[in-house]
Amino acid sequence: MNAFSLALKLFRSNVKTYTFYIAVMTVAVAVYYDFMALKHNPEVLQTREVLLYAKSAAQITSVVTLIVLVFFMWYSSSFFLKQRTKEIGIYALAGISNAKIGLVFAVESIFIGLTALAGGLLFGILFSKLFLMALAKCTLLDVTVPFTVPTSAVTEVMITFGIIFLAL
Amino acid sequence: METILSVRSLKKEYGSRGTRFAALHDVDLEVQKGEFLAVMGPSGSGKTTLLNLMSTIDQATAGEIYIDGRNLTRMKNGDLAKLRRNKIGFVFQDFNLLDNMTIMDNIALPLALNKANHKEILAAVEELAAFFGLTDQLHKYPYQLSGGQKQRAAVTRALITKPSVVFADEPTGALDTKASTELLDCLRGLKPKYGTTVIMVTHDAFCASFSDRVMFLKDGTLHARLDSSGSRKDFYQKILEMLAAMGGITNERL
Numbered sequence A: 001m002n003a004f005s006l007a008l009k010l011f012r013s014n015v016k017t018y019t020f021y022i023a024v025m026t027v028a029v030a031v032y033y034d035f036m037a038l039k040h041n042p043e044v045l046q047t048r049e050v051l052l053y054a055k056s057a058a059q060i061t062s063v064v065t066l067i068v069l070v071f072f073m074w075y076s077s078s079f080f081l082k083q084r085t086k087e088i089g090i091y092a093l094a095g096i097s098n099a100k101i102g103l104v105f106a107v108e109s110i111f112i113g114l115t116a117l118a119g120g121l122l123f124g125i126l127f128s129k130l131f132l133m134a135l136a137k138c139t140l141l142d143v144t145v146p147f148t149v150p151t152s153a154v155t156e157v158m159i160t161f162g163i164i165f166l167a168l
Numbered sequence B: 001m002e003t004i005l006s007v008r009s010l011k012k013e014y015g016s017r018g019t020r021f022a023a024l025h026d027v028d029l030e031v032q033k034g035e036f037l038a039v040m041g042p043s044g045s046g047k048t049t050l051l052n053l054m055s056t057i058d059q060a061t062a063g064e065i066y067i068d069g070r071n072l073t074r075m076k077n078g079d080l081a082k083l084r085r086n087k088i089g090f091v092f093q094d095f096n097l098l099d100n101m102t103i104m105d106n107i108a109l110p111l112a113l114n115k116a117n118h119k120e121i122l123a124a125v126e127e128l129a130a131f132f133g134l135t136d137q138l139h140k141y142p143y144q145l146s147g148g149q150k151q152r153a154a155v156t157r158a159l160i161t162k163p164s165v166v167f168a169d170e171p172t173g174a175l176d177t178k179a180s181t182e183l184l185d186c187l188r189g190l191k192p193k194y195g196t197t198v199i200m201v202t203h204d205a206f207c208a209s210f211s212d213r214v215m216f217l218k219d220g221t222l223h224a225r226l227d228s229s230g231s232r233k234d235f236y237q238k239i240l241e242m243l244a245a246m247g248g249i250t251n252e253r254l
């Protein structure tokens, strides 16, 4: 077994511990995606009035979402680390070098990140139409919102979260 | 007889300048291959400190420790990790099993690094588990096991890499007499089957009486030694007398 398969095994056995964490992250990714979808939606972009306020509102909201998210992830990472000192101790006693332990944990958090990202995008896309319709209703805009998946929004979400996951 | 572990003029100080005090000093010790050694002594006499030094968990202030002829006190971290992986097993009072893994995975964990294939790992785990009477528990989780079973699982994990020496700090501390007896009988049975050396810290005369030899620590230094004549009952009696002579310790299992 190498570090990768050990991490995979750990990830599987730890899924329960992480359920809440992954769920919150998934929701956050989904919300963030929906705002991105709004920002990049061609229909919405065409409406002049929207440009005035909805776009900046979307921008602000997405930034706030992002800040909350980063804080949450940073907080729970350190929380998990504390919980897992026992695990780290056992690896150290089993003669696994510090570098390798670090690698195992890094690979594991990449799994977690990818799961949340994939789940979040999926939910975000599924609910994006609903979200945009609700928004159109609220803002009394008369636009019919077609169901589109703007690739630029997907890319932006992936890049943003890719950076966050790597940084933590 | 082959010496597996030797300790020369070992010293360990704790604290910073001004408040330094020696938790351990002038300790010399030789342990033979396959020996079952018990370390006894009053609380605070330095038993855990000695065990941590010998098992590479902590570093000595002065003196030398050799395992299989290799000087621990001169080793780099990478070499120490390798030594731990190949030569040393650990057992603690509170079992230290991972709650979210089955007993099987817990035991197999130390093998995760050695490039052994899946079948070999499985075979090794099954053989040792049978020796410790855990065959039926392999697919359970730690919370489904009794304390005695958990500790035997922890010992199985410690032995899975076929270490030369197993270090155990109060392994029976959380067990009742029956579970302790089962565990100690297994530890005693290791020598004929696997040739493993066991070094166990205990403050319990009953547990110590299962060993081949008892070293007594007092105020951070070795105070006396007793060798088993073969009869556990006689040995137990001798240990009790020694403890009484040293003063301060009463046995909890009279």
Ligand SMILES: Nc1ncnc2c1ncn2[C@@H]1O[C@H](COP(=O)(O)OP(=O)(O)OP(=O)(O)O)[C@@H](O)[C@H]1O
Pocket: B014, B015, B023, B041, B042, B043, B044, B045, B046, B047, B048, B049, B050, B203
């Ligand atoms: N990390 C530490 N820092 C400072 N002092 C320590 C540390 N660890 C142990 N000591 C001190 O060293 C002495 C020996 O401690 P040690 O833990 O080895 O005793 P022990 O024989 O294992 O006792 P017990 O039977 O209670 O487990 C004690 O006086 C203790 O307070």
Ligand SMILES: [Mg+2]
Pocket: B047, B048, B049
């Ligand atoms: Mg102790």
